[in-house]
Amino acid sequence: MSRSGRPRSIAVAVATVIGILATAIGTLLGTASANAALSAPAVSSVASGYGHTCAVRIDKTLWCWGSNYLGELGDGTTTARTTPVRIGDAATWASLDAGTSYTCGIRTDGTLWCWGNNFRGQLGDGTTTNRTSPVRVGTASSWASVSAGDGHTCATRTDGTLWCWGFNRFAQLGIGSDVYTVSAPVQVGTATTWAGVTAGFAHTCAVRTEGTLWCWGNATDGQLGVGDLTYRATPAQVGTATTWSGVTAGYAFTCGVRTEGTLWCWGENGYGQLGVSGTHRTTPVQVGAGTAWTGVRAGFDTACATGTDRSLWCWGNNSTGQLADGTTTHRNAPTRIGAATTWADSYAPGYHVCGSRTDDSLWCWGNNANGQLGDGTTATRPAPAQVGFPA
Template structure:
C-alpha cells in the first residue's frame, strides 16, 4: 500500500522446505511481475500482462464487477496490457502499457480520480492522459508520476497530503504538485506523502503528528518540504504514520511513529531520519500499517514492527524492534508489499504471502492466518 532497505535480526525457524526456498521446490504459479496489498485485499500483475485480485471486496476493490469476497485470485477483465498495480486501503489503481491509468474500489474521498465519489467495481479510467509512469495508492488519496517527471495527486486532502499548498479542498481529479519536473518516485501513507527527485533529494508533506515527514517538527505541511539536505536518497516508503528510505550507499533510515518498532529501532517517535543499524546492503524498503519489510543485496528479506497477525513472517506473532529475517531464502526481489498481510515476489516470479487472512487476502483458498510465507498460485 504504502516502499526501500534494515539491520540484523533472528532467522525464522520452523519453515517448510518450500518456504525456505529449497532448490528442490519448483514454482507452480505463473510468473508475477508486480504485487500490491491493501488493508485486506491483494492484486498482482502477471508477466503476461493479466491482472488478478483477491480478498475483501465490499467496495468493489477486486475489480471483478462484484462485491463478493474471494479467497483465490480472480482475474480483472480480459486485458493483457497491465504493467503495474498499487493498492490502497479499500481500492486499487493500475497502469497499462499504453500509459493509461485505471482505478476501482472505494471512492469516498475521491481517491479514484474520476471526478466523482462513486465506488467502482471495475477499472475506471482516470482522465485521458497516456503518460502515466507510476502510481501509489494510500488510505484515501492517490499520487502518480507521468513520463515528463511531473507529479499529480488527488483524493482526500484534510492534512495537506495532496501537496497543493492548501488543506481546504479534496481533489476529485488529478492536480499537479508544484512545478518540479524531476520527480523520480512517490509514496502515499495514511495522511502523508513523500517522494524522491532525480537529484537525490527527499521531500514529504501532509500529516506530521508523529514526525512522519522527517523535517524535525510535528507541524503538517501542505506543500513538499525537503527532508534534510542529503542528495543521496534513492527510494522512499510511506507507512501509516511513519516513513523509511534508502540512500545510494544502501543505508536504511526511518522516521515517524514507533509504537511497534516499525522504525527498526527502540525508543519513541522520531521527527528526523534515524539510521537503522549499520548494514549497508539494503536495496529497497516497503512500509505498511505499522510494520516494514526490506530486501538486501544478497536476496534475503527482513521485516520488523507490528506482528499481531504474523505479518513479519518469522513464525511468531511477536513484535520486532529490529529487522528480523524471513526464512533462509536468498531469492527475494525488490517486489514486496506490507500491511497486516505481506506479499513478496521471488526471482523465479513466484508470489508468496503471509499474515492476516480473515478475508482471504493471502489467496490460498482459506481464511487461515499464516505467520510464514505460503505460495500463491495464479490461475493459468
Template sequence: MTKFPHGWLRASGRRSARMIIGTAIAALTLGAMAAPASAAGPTISTVAAGYAHTCVIRTDGALLCSGSNDSGQLGDGTNGASAGKTSPVRVGTATTWAGIDAGTNYNCAIRTDATLWCWGKNFRGQLGDGTTTNRNVPTQVGTATNWASVSAGDSHTCATRTDGTLWCWGFNRLGQLGTDPSSVYYATTPLQVGTATTWAGVTTGYAHTCATRTNGSLWCWGDSSAGQLGTGSLSYSTTPAQVGTATTWSTVAAGYAFTCATRTDGTLWCWGENGYGQLGSNTTYQTAPLQVGTNTTWSSVSAGFNTACATRTNATLWCWGNNMAGQIGDGTTTNRNAPTQVGTATTWTSNVAVTYHTCGLRTGGSLWCWGNNLSGQLGDGTTTNRSTPAQTTI
C-alpha cells in the same frame, strides 16, 4: 502505500511497492521468456497489498485480485461484504497491465499504453475519475497517456508522469495533496503539485506523501503528527518540504504514520511513529531520519500499517514492527523492533508489499504470502492466517 526507487519514472505501496512503465514492460517481456520455477504457465511480475486484499499482475499482462471486496476493490464487477474471494479472480480480460499499487480499499494501475485506471472505494475522490462513487471495475483517470508511476494511500493517490510532473488527488485534510486544505479539502481529479518537472517517484502513506527528485533529494508533505515527514517538525506541511540536505536517497516507502528509505550507500533510515518498533529500533517517535543499525547492504524497503520489510543485496528479506497477524513472517506473532530475517531464502526480489499481510516475489516469478488472511487476501483458498511464507499459485 508503496515503495519506490529514485530515478524511476517509480516510488512504494503500500509495494510497492511498489512502477516505471519501461521497467514494467520489460518485466512482461522477460517474464514471458523465463521458465517458471515451480509451475507451468505465467508467473508473477508485480504484487500489491491493501488492507485486506491483494492484486497481482502476471507476466502475460493479466491482472488478478483476491480478498475483501466490500468497495469493489477486486475489480471483478461485484462488491459487498459477501463478494470477497479467497482465491484470485481475473480483473477483466485485458493483458496490458504494467504496474499496480493498492490503497487501503482501492487500487490504481497503469497499462502499457501509459493510461491510468483506478477502482474500489472512492469516498474522498481517491479514484480520480471526477466523482465520489465507488467503482467495481477499473475506471480510467482522465485521458492522459503519459503516466509513469502511481501510489495509492488510504484515501489519497499521487502519481508521476513521464514529463517529470507530479499529481495528487483525493483527501486533503492535512495537506497530503501538496496544497492548502482550506481551499481544496478533497479533489476528485488530479491536481499538479507545484510546477517542478524533476519528480522521480512518489509514495503515499495514511495522510502523508513523500517523493524523490531526479537529483536524489527527498521531499515530504501532509501529516507530521508523529514526525513522519522527517523534517524535524510535528506540524503538517501543505507543500513539499525537503528532508535534510542529502541527495543520495534511493528507495522510499510511506507507511501508516512513518516512513522508511534507503540511500545509495546501502544504508536504511526510518522516522515517524514507533509504537510497534516499525522504525527498526527501540526508541520513541523520530522527527528526522534515524539509521536502522549499521548494515550497508540494504537494497529496497516497503512499509505498511506499522510494519516494514526490506531486502538486502544478497536477496534476503527482513521485516520488523507490528506482527499481530504474523505479517513479519518469522513464525511468531511477536512485534519486532529490529529487522528480523524471513526464513533463509536468498531469492527475494525488491517487489514486496506489506500491510497486515505481506506478499513478496522470488526470482523466477513465484508469489509468497503470509500474515492476516481473514478475508482470503493471501489467495490460497482459505481464511487461515499464516506466520511464515507460503507459496500461492496463480
C-alpha cells in the same frame, strides 16, 4: 501504500527460528501443490491493500483476490475471493499499487485506471462514486508510477511532473490549499524532476531525479522527517542529502534507502516499525550500520526490506504473524524471513505480507481473514506460501 482507519498503529537481529520456518514452509507448499487446479505463473507487479491483493502476471493480465466489500478487486462485483480471479480481458497491465480498499494500475499505453472505494475522490475520476471495475483517470497517456494511500492517490508522469488527488484534510496532496477533497488529478507545484512518489495514510513523500527527498502532509508523529511535528501543505525537503534512491510511506512513518545502501526510517515507532528502539523520530534515523539494503516497503505498522544478498527482513507490528518468525511478538529490529536468498521485493506489508522471488514467483503470509493470501482459505499463514493461479 495502503491504510485503513487506525487498526495499525527496519540493527539486524539474526532469526533463531529458521528451522521452524523451513518446516512450516514445507508443509504449506505441500498443501498448495495438492491443488491440481492451480498453477504458479510468474508475476511482474504486485500490490497489497488492507484485506486484498492484486498482481500483474508476466503475460500482463491482471488478477486480484481477498476483500471486495467496496469493489477493490475490480471484477465487477463486491464478492470476496479466496483465490485469484482475472480482472477483465485486457493483457496490457504494467504496474499496480493498492490503497486501503482501492487499487490503481497503469497500462502499457501509459493510461491510469483505479477502482474500489471512492468516498474521498481517491479514484480520480471526478466523482465520489465507488467503482467495482477499473475506471480511467483523466485522458493522459503518460503516467509513469502511481501510489495509493488510504484516501488519497499520487502519481508521476513521464515528463517528471507530480499529481495528487483525493482526501486533503491534512494537506497530503501538497497543493498548498485547504480544500477538503479533490476528485481529479491536480499538479503538485511546477517541478518536472519527480522520480517517484509514495502515499501514506495522511502524508506523502517523493524523490527527485537529483536524489533529494521531499515530504508533506500530516506530521503529528514526525513522519515528514523535517525535524518537527508541524504539517506541511507543500513539499518540504528532508535534510540535505542528495543520495536518496527510494522512499516508502507507512501509516504514520516513513522509510527510505540511499544509493550507498543504507536504510533510514522516521515517524511513529509504537510497534518498532522504525527498526530501532525508543519513541517516535522527527528526522531520519539509520537502521543498523549496514550498507547492503536494496529496497524497503512500509505498510500499516510493519516494514520489510531486501538485502543485496536477496534476503528478506521485516519488523514492526506482528499481531497476525506477518513477520513469519513463529510468534506474534512485535519487533524493533529487522527479522529475517526464512533462509531464502532469492527474494526480489516485498509489497506494502501490513497485516499480511507478499513478496516476489527472483524467479518471479509470488509468496504471501500473515492475516488471511478475507482470503487475501489467495490460498483458497481464510486461515492465517505463519510462513510464506506460494500463490497459485487458475490454470
